[in-house]
Amino acid sequence: MVRRSTREIKVGGVAIGGGAPVSVQTMCNRDPHDEAALVSQVSSCAELGADIVRLTVPDVEAAAVLGRVRRATGVPLVADIHFDWRCALASIEAGADALRLNPGNIGGPERVREVARAAKAKGVPIRVGVNGGSLERDIVAKYGGGGDAKFAAPPEALVESALRHVALLENEGFRDIAISVKASDVPRTLAAYRLLAGKCDCPLHLGVTEAGTFVPGTVRSSVALGILLSEGIGDTIRVSLTDEPEKEVQVGVEILRSLGMRDPGPHVTSCPTCGRTKADVFRVAAEVQAALERIYRRAGKGRPFPRVAVMGCVVNGPGEAKAADIALCGGDGVFLVYDHGRHVETVPESRAVDAVLARVRGCCGE
Amino acid sequence: MVRRSTREIKVGGVAIGGGAPVSVQTMCNRDPHDEAALVSQVSSCAELGADIVRLTVPDVEAAAVLGRVRRATGVPLVADIHFDWRCALASIEAGADALRLNPGNIGGPERVREVARAAKAKGVPIRVGVNGGSLERDIVAKYGGGGDAKFAAPPEALVESALRHVALLENEGFRDIAISVKASDVPRTLAAYRLLAGKCDCPLHLGVTEAGTFVPGTVRSSVALGILLSEGIGDTIRVSLTDEPEKEVQVGVEILRSLGMRDPGPHVTSCPTCGRTKADVFRVAAEVQAALERIYRRAGKGRPFPRVAVMGCVVNGPGEAKAADIALCGGDGVFLVYDHGRHVETVPESRAVDAVLARVRGCCGE
Numbered sequence: 001m002v003r004r005s006t007r008e009i010k011v012g013g014v015a016i017g018g019g020a021p022v023s024v025q026t027m028c029n030r031d032p033h034d035e036a037a038l039v040s041q042v043s044s045c046a047e048l049g050a051d052i053v054r055l056t057v058p059d060v061e062a063a064a065v066l067g068r069v070r071r072a073t074g075v076p077l078v079a080d081i082h083f084d085w086r087c088a089l090a091s092i093e094a095g096a097d098a099l100r101l102n103p104g105n106i107g108g109p110e111r112v113r114e115v116a117r118a119a120k121a122k123g124v125p126i127r128v129g130v131n132g133g134s135l136e137r138d139i140v141a142k143y144g145g146g147g148d149a150k151f152a153a154p155p156e157a158l159v160e161s162a163l164r165h166v167a168l169l170e171n172e173g174f175r176d177i178a179i180s181v182k183a184s185d186v187p188r189t190l191a192a193y194r195l196l197a198g199k200c201d202c203p204l205h206l207g208v209t210e211a212g213t214f215v216p217g218t219v220r221s222s223v224a225l226g227i228l229l230s231e232g233i234g235d236t237i238r239v240s241l242t243d244e245p246e247k248e249v250q251v252g253v254e255i256l257r258s259l260g261m262r263d264p265g266p267h268v269t270s271c272p273t274c275g276r277t278k279a280d281v282f283r284v285a286a287e288v289q290a291a292l293e294r295i296y297r298r299a300g301k302g303r304p305f306p307r308v309a310v311m312g313c314v315v316n317g318p319g320e321a322k323a324a325d326i327a328l329c330g331g332d333g334v335f336l337v338y339d340h341g342r343h344v345e346t347v348p349e350s351r352a353v354d355a356v357l358a359r360v361r362g363c364c365g366e
Numbered sequence: 367m368v369r370r371s372t373r374e375i376k377v378g379g380v381a382i383g384g385g386a387p388v389s390v391q392t393m394c395n396r397d398p399h400d401e402a403a404l405v406s407q408v409s410s411c412a413e414l415g416a417d418i419v420r421l422t423v424p425d426v427e428a429a430a431v432l433g434r435v436r437r438a439t440g441v442p443l444v445a446d447i448h449f450d451w452r453c454a455l456a457s458i459e460a461g462a463d464a465l466r467l468n469p470g471n472i473g474g475p476e477r478v479r480e481v482a483r484a485a486k487a488k489g490v491p492i493r494v495g496v497n498g499g500s501l502e503r504d505i506v507a508k509y510g511g512g513g514d515a516k517f518a519a520p521p522e523a524l525v526e527s528a529l530r531h532v533a534l535l536e537n538e539g540f541r542d543i544a545i546s547v548k549a550s551d552v553p554r555t556l557a558a559y560r561l562l563a564g565k566c567d568c569p570l571h572l573g574v575t576e577a578g579t580f581v582p583g584t585v586r587s588s589v590a591l592g593i594l595l596s597e598g599i600g601d602t603i604r605v606s607l608t609d610e611p612e613k614e615v616q617v618g619v620e621i622l623r624s625l626g627m628r629d630p631g632p633h634v635t636s637c638p639t640c641g642r643t644k645a646d647v648f649r650v651a652a653e654v655q656a657a658l659e660r661i662y663r664r665a666g667k668g669r670p671f672p673r674v675a676v677m678g679c680v681v682n683g684p685g686e687a688k689a690a691d692i693a694l695c696g697g698d699g700v701f702l703v704y705d706h707g708r709h710v711e712t713v714p715e716s717r718a719v720d721a722v723l724a725r726v727r728g729c730c731g732e
Contacts, residue, residue: 032641056641080640082681133677133685145688150707152689184635184675184686186624190596210635210677210686213655217636218581219588219620226589227596230556242636242651242676254585258552269550269576270583270608274446275398275422285608289579309550310608311499311576315448319499320550320576322511323518341516 003232006203009125009176012076012097014051016125016178017203017235022261023051024252025205025238026245027080032062038069045245046075047297049253052236053245054078054100060090067094078127085111092118100127103168104136104161116172125176128165131209132183135161155191158183162196177202178236182209186224193228203235210240217241218251225255266292269309269320277312279330279349285310287353288328292360299364306363308356318343326359328352369598372569375491375542378442378463380417382491382544383569383601388627389417390618391571391604392611393446398428404435411611412441413663415619418602419611420444420466426456433460444493451477458484466493469534470502470527482538491542494531497575498549501527521557524549528562543568544602548575552590559594569601576606583607584617591621632658635675635686643678645696645715651676653719654694658726665730672729674722684709692725694718 008018016023026045030037032055042053057063057079070077078098079091085106088099092115099119103112103126119126132153139161145151158181166177179202181192189208197204208224211217221239228234237255239248256262270285271277288310296305306325311317317329321338328335335352337345339359347355374384382389392411396403398421408419423429423445436443444464445457451472454465458481465485469478469492485492498519505527511517524547532543545568547558555574563570574590577583587605594600605618622628636651637643654676662671672691677683683695687704694701701718703711705725713721 027638027640029639029643030641058642062641131682131685132689133682135685148707150688150691153685184689185633186592187626210637210675210682212634212636213652215584215616216620216624216634216655218584219617220624222585222588223592223596223621223624226552226592230589230593240638242638242648245638248638250581251585254582255589258582258586258589260553267551268578268582270578271576272393272606272608272611272614273395274393275396275428276424277395282608285579289582309576316497316499316576319497319501319519322516323498323550325516341514 001230001232004197006201006235007175009178009203010123011052011078011125014076020235022229022234022256023236024049024249024256025052025054025078025236026050026248026252027054027056027238028245032056032058033065035065035068038065039072041245042069042073042075042077045249046073048246048249050075050249052076052078052097054080056080057087057091060086063087063090063094063096066091066096070095070097081106085115088115089118092122092124096124098125098127100129102128102130102165104165112168113172116169116174119176120174123176125178126169126174127178127180127205128162128169129180129205130158130162130165130182132158132188133210152188153183155181155183155188155195158192159196159199163199166200166202178205180205180207182207184208184210186220189224190227193233194231197233204233205236205238206234207238207240213242214247217243221251222255226259229255229259229261264305266296266305267307268292269307269324271310271312271316273312276315277330278332279312279335281310281312281330284328284335284349284352288356291353291357295357295360295364303364306360308360325363326356328356367596367598370563372567372601373541375544375569376489377418377444377491380442386601388595388600388622389602390415390615390622391418391420391444391602392416392614392618393420393422393604394611398422398424399431401431401434404431405438407611408435408439408441408443411615412439414612414615416441416615418442418444418463420446422446423453423457426452429453429456429460429462432457432462436461436463447472451481454481455484458488458490462490464491464493466495468494468496468531470531475534478534479538482535482540485542486540491544492535492540493544493546493571494528494535495546495571496524496528496531496548498524498554499576518554519549521547521549521554521561524558525562525565529565532566532568544571546571546573548573550574550576552586555590556593559599560597563599570599571602571604572600573604573606579608580613583609587617588621592625595621595625595627630671632662632671633673634658635673635690637676637678637682639678642681643696644698645678645701647676647678647696650694650701650715650718654722657719657723661723661726661730669730672726674726691729692722694722
């Protein structure tokens, strides 16, 4: 797969575009004035794999809080700005690593110029973030949404809006720009990003906006981002879920891992079970997965991590064991343990998790 | 998107291939001799959207149970056969709508002939289902997995195995064949199906095998199946999760809905919330989603169902309200209610769910 060629921007130490690895973002949902809550949430998101975290900055005080959270956590932070250019300036001043701001919404060319200058002086990039739900009135009208008509923004409207905002910045000589064009369903999201990808060389921030609660939101985001990334489109991603940001990070990381675009981490191959299964594969697989995530975060990051399989029976079990470093294959109340494809011991079900973990710790040199 | 052109097979009343809508499958994990448990599980899966359900048939008694479950539920059932051709014959006799069987594994050409004849006589199609974990020894050896070497089957090996099984059936004049070539990770799964798609006109059953526990399994399946379906590949799908089959069905249905390949059902657009949010969007969105699924299953199937949005604030709220039939937009402890884009009332948070549901029931004529 050939990735689309883009200019590179830097959010703190994280490169976006220019061939850099695709990064994972999320957004805090805590009170923007509650420093302790934000530090805690930013840290837990980073621990789970978030490379960049966004905080809303609805007022100038929140910008100062953002600066303190940045210094406390060391995590690159994006200030989310709507309408008020003073919040943008205050965020740059306070140490934000990037802004998310649509320059057409901040009150005219003078303010755009002022923000662009301040951002450029500090090397702070700007993401232009267009959503189907917040397009300019004239664009809505042009694409048939005037008056009382029901209106789901077509991809062309999202792209036109984004490029208009981008032009306002580029006219000021500001070029450190990423773009997002998020619709709330998969087909419009795909079409908008594909269209945009051919019209500029800015790195693209992918997402399905307002994707929904955990299960539908995870599926919609995985389908849309999976398709776009597999086409070489996309430089950073944010999964939007009506759920905690930690969940968004987990899903975002899994999307990249699934495509081989990130360190695979603790990949557990585990079977769905069927009427043949006589061991508690659900419990054992869940416990192994959770324990491996903990070991990985403590010790494994960036190093090759053993691949583990938890299988229910002999139909695919020994074959998947051969593809894994450590594997369990369920029998009647017992599990056969495989180490690099070889059957090395048989343990009662109650000891299966420990048997895997001991061998994984060995592989990791713990 | 142009779908790959395939021959059509029929599993009970459900067409697969030949341009038919992509169907959703799952597999029971109850004791294959426990008729009551199977009837209950098959029924709940069908209720959630499964078009076809598979049951393992490890012995001849289980075939008789399958027949009774089929008659009790009316749901098309596939008998999963490994190694024992007598189970295949007994399943056909008992009323299975299809077999999942790899003819190279059932003990020689006489048995293949007998099964193919019996299946043909009753109009029962066969899925050849190849997994990375259960390839023939000679194919494993050919592709470098002989002896103790660690071995993850390459896509070419999966396809070679599948076509060998298919040839055994076609040599008997049997052509009602679907094929799956499932690997346990996304890149190999994509490559195997893309390769196979160019080599035959059989309908394809898509899946990532042993995809893992709920979150990674959902992401891997959504990414892989989303990409293949968007390329026009795939005629029926099964999401494999180390979790209950009802969850597999939910994810499978959402994958198809997300791509516009199935009745969209109760699509809830809901925002992830941020530091600006002052209403409990998580709870309200989850309750609305769950209630809409119930209303949909009771009343809405096959009819246009209202699109609902649950938004946290005024940034994207009114815009998404315009794209929805009924919408909530959160304020400070209250929600504004929109009906077809117009603000019609403002309710306290405690009444928000009821306010949406009353209007949805109105739309559905309940």
